[in-house]
Amino acid sequence: MSIILYELQGKNDLRFSPYCWRSRMALLHKGxxxxxxxxxxxxKEKIEFSNQTLVPILCDASQIICDSWSIACYLDDNYKDYPTLFGDQKARSLTKQFNYWVDIIIHPLLAKAIMTDVFEYGVADQDKNYFRKSREKRFGMSLEKFSSRSQEDIKHLQNALKPLSAILRDQAFIAGNSPSYADYILFGSVKFALLTCPRVIFPRDGSIGEWVNRMTNYYSKNED
Amino acid sequence: MSIILYELQGKNDLRFSPYCWRSRMALLHKGxxxxxxxxxxxxKEKIEFSNQTLVPILCDASQIICDSWSIACYLDDNYKDYPTLFGDQKARSLTKQFNYWVDIIIHPLLAKAIMTDVFEYGVADQDKNYFRKSREKRFGMSLEKFSSRSQEDIKHLQNALKPLSAILRDQAFIAGNSPSYADYILFGSVKFALLTCPRVIFPRDGSIGEWVNRMTNYYSKNED
Structure with a gap:
């Protein structure tokens, strides 16, 4: 029985969830x-078996693993003969810290900046009602109001990314000379923006732009 | 011949430089x-031999190493039989990323918030003139103006520290169950604030407060 990854489906079968991309890249890395x-x-009924409501979900034989971070740890712990996603225990802990940084600082800025684009270009037509209602309840305001300071949010995002620019001037990938799970964490956010928003959000040039190109090539070369 | 660490001296022999603390802790970790x-x-004439103007500087036999990051790498590479500061190569790269994050995001917010305190309580009397002149030239304004939105800066700082709060709820130290160089990077900033500013800057309770206590105890227990 093969591994199954349940992932978010958008308009025209677009797969734009940043968290699902992390798991997709983790599987690719592991081969x-x-x-x-x-x-x-x-x-939601399709994933009721997982006893929660979010994707990604990984099913491997009788195992059901929810949440992208847990999926990455599961894959690294259970497929030890395949290339490691993290490195040693300290590297895994530091990657977890990086994961929190993207989730708590980077992703909210990004989501705020492009929410109306995600709604228009990402979300499937039959989900639009659900998406608008649930998000407007969560944000306490309309999607349009939530994203109304988009230009400012993009500036804050690009400012928050400065430490990344610096490390990517020193080395090709976040944890060294080859891609690791830290790269996939951020690449999920990049794909999220590229797939749903026609504007330039992540820099197209400089060290981050070059890293995006390297990551895109790495994905194209390794996917089936 | 023993190792010499040149470090900044403040008022009443206070050692408040965050970068010098990183090297001090690295030496302690290595034993x-x-x-x-x-x-x-x-x-400056005292460190002219290093062909640059900043501390920390580490002298080990004929080696002269400047800059706290280079000092940490030097110690880990040249004292391999002593406890590692980083872990594997990926962990070292991720620590470097963390180092950039503290230098580019955390430290400027902190310095801005407490600059007038640093001037009053940290800088030695005979340095006050030099310090004010050089900093005001760098900032393009008076120290007082530079620090005039201190409360706002502290709020931004505490917001920027949220990923740290999260990881320190999961584990005792930033890279796992025992202190690593990532901890020393941030601890340098904590000591800088504690030694020069009478106000509470880093949270005293919660996961960060508890980590500060653990780090303080670790330092007291291990220094000679």
Whole structure:
């Protein structure tokens, strides 16, 4: 039985979830085959078996693993003969710190900057109602108001990314000379922006732009 | 011949430089004895031998190493039989990324918030003139103006520290269950604030407060 990754499905079968991209890249890194099972926002019954409501979900034989960080740890712990996602225990802990940094600082700035684009270009038509209602309840305001200071948010985002620019001037990838899970964490956010927003969010040139190109090439070269 | 660490000297022999603290903690972690050689801001002639003007500087036999990051790498590379500061190569790269994050995001917010305190309580009397003149030239304004939005800067700083709060709820230290160089990078900033500013800058409770206590105990227990 092969591994199954349940991941978010958008408009025209677009896969734009940053967290699902992390798991997709982790599987690619490990060289593990998987079946990708699309799930709309409104198809909660499809993932009821997981006893929670979010994707990504990884199913491997009888194991059901939810949450992108747990999926990465599961893959590294259970497929030790395949290339490591993290490195040693200290590297895994530092990657977890990086994961929190992206989730708590980077992602909220990004989501705020591009929310109306995500709604227009990312979300499937049959999910639009659900998406608008749930998000407006969460944010306490309309999507349009939430994203109304987009230019300012993009500036804050690019400022917050400065430490990344610096490390990527020193080395090709975040944890050294080859991609690691830290790269996939941020690459998820980059794909999220590239797939849903026609504007330039992550710099196209400089050290971050060059890293985006390297990551894109790495993905194209390794996916089936 | 023993190792010498040239470090900044402040008022009443206070050692408040965050970068010198990183090197001090790195030596402690390695269990290496060193002579600490104080240098005032105005004593540039004392470190002329290094062909640059900043501390920390580490002298080990004929080796002269400047800059706290280079010092940490030197110690880990040249004292391999002593406890590692980083872990594997990926962990070292991720620590470097963390170092940039503290230098580019955390430290400027902190310095801005407490600059007038540093001037009053940290800088030696005979350095005050030099310090004010050089900093005001660098900032393009008076120290007082530079620090005039201190409360706002402290709020930004505490917001920027949220990923740290999260990881320190999961584990005792930034890279796992025992202190690593990542901890010393941030601890340098904590000591800088504690030694020069009477106000509370880093949270005294919660996961960061508890980590500060653990780090303080670790330092007291291990220094000679």
């Amino acid at each position: 593990l085959d998987a079946v990708f099972e699309p799930v709309l926002f409104s198809q | 290496l004895d060193a002579v600490f050689e104080p240098v005032l801001f105005s004593q």
